[in-house]
Amino acid sequence: MARHGGRGWYGRMVAAAVGVTAVAAATSVWTAQAGQPGGGSASAGGSTGSVRHAAPRTATVSADIAHASEAGAHAVNITIDDGPDPVWTPQVLQVLRENGVKATFCMIGPQAQAHPDLVRQVVAAGHRLCDHTVSHDTTMDKKSEAYQSQEILKAQQQITQASGGVRPMYYRAPGGAFTPYSRHLAASHGMRPLGWNVDSKDFERPGTSAIVATVQREVANGPTILFHDAGGDRSQTVAALRTLLPWLKQQGYSFGFPVR
Ligand SMILES: [Zn+2]
Numbered sequence: 349m350a351r352h353g354g355r356g357w358y359g360r361m362v363a364a365a366v367g368v369t370a371v372a373a374a375t376s377v378w379t380a381q382a383g384q385p386g387g388g389s390a391s392a393g394g395s396t397g398s399v400r401h402a403a404p405r406t407a408t409v410s411a412d413i414a415h416a417s418e419a420g421a422h423a424v425n426i427t428i429d430d431g432p433d434p435v436w437t438p439q440v441l442q443v444l445r446e447n448g449v450k451a452t453f454c455m456i457g458p459q460a461q462a463h464p465d466l467v468r469q470v471v472a473a474g475h476r477l478c479d480h481t482v483s484h485d486t487t488m489d490k491k492s493e494a495y496q497s498q499e500i501l502k503a504q505q506q507i508t509q510a511s512g513g514v515r516p517m518y519y520r521a522p523g524g525a526f527t528p529y530s531r532h533l534a535a536s537h538g539m540r541p542l543g544w545n546v547d548s549k550d551f552e553r554p555g556t557s558a559i560v561a562t563v564q565r566e567v568a569n570g571p572t573i574l575f576h577d578a579g580g581d582r583s584q585t586v587a588a589l590r591t592l593l594p595w596l597k598q599q600g601y602s603f604g605f606p607v608r
Contacts, residue, residue: 413531414518415571416572427572428452434463447594478518479504515538519542545573548588571604
């Protein structure tokens with residue numbers, strides 16, 4: 349079983365993400381990806397009709413995988429995965445702050461527990477939290493329900509404790525390894541399953557300009573864009589965001605949070 353901190357799960361996540369991107373490249377219809385990545389139901393309702401208002405605490409939200417933005421049709425959702433990390437999360441926060449952009453941080457439970465100061469900085473800056481499990485096991489869709497439950501709910505607890513009581517509003521399965529069970533479990537604990545439309549491929553470290561070009565090319569695929577602030581040297585991610593955030597604004601995009 350993959351443990352976070354090992355290198356193996358990044359490789360598997362690359363493989364999973366590549367699959368998703370291939371689907372995204374094949375069709376630029378957002379709703380066609382409503383069941384991607386890894387979702388059981390490919391219902392086209394992911395972006396609109398199924399949104400329910402988030403009541404505080406553990407009110408149930410939709411179990412459909414979210415891709416759309418609360419900020420409307422011409423907004424993007426910046427999502428930052430796998431942290432927090434003491435080196436890279438502060439740099440990502442700084443770029444976001446410089447550009448006045450709010451993002452969604454999908455955190456690994458034990459890393460949140462190890463760096464509660466960073467979790468609190470993320471919350472204090474107005475960003476939102478997302479549960480990205482305990483172990484970042486990209487094969488968790490093949491595991492027992494008990495295992496999936498533990499991975500999701502323990503991380504929720506760790507992140508909430510680290511934040512000082514602010515709960516994650518979303519659940520993103522590692523590598524998109526959602527199951528119908530995990531989506532409904534997360535939703536019943538107030539966390540909307542969260543997908544992505546554009547994989548920046550930043551963790552492959554292809555070079556800053558390649559990350560920029562990927563996002564510029566694929567942003568028409570849909571609003572939710574995936575970056576990483578942990579799992580290795582993320583200097584290319586930081587540099588790419590420094591270019592991309594002003595570029596997105598120039599293109600007329602605003603920035604929002606994923607729907608719940
Ligand atoms: Zn991840």
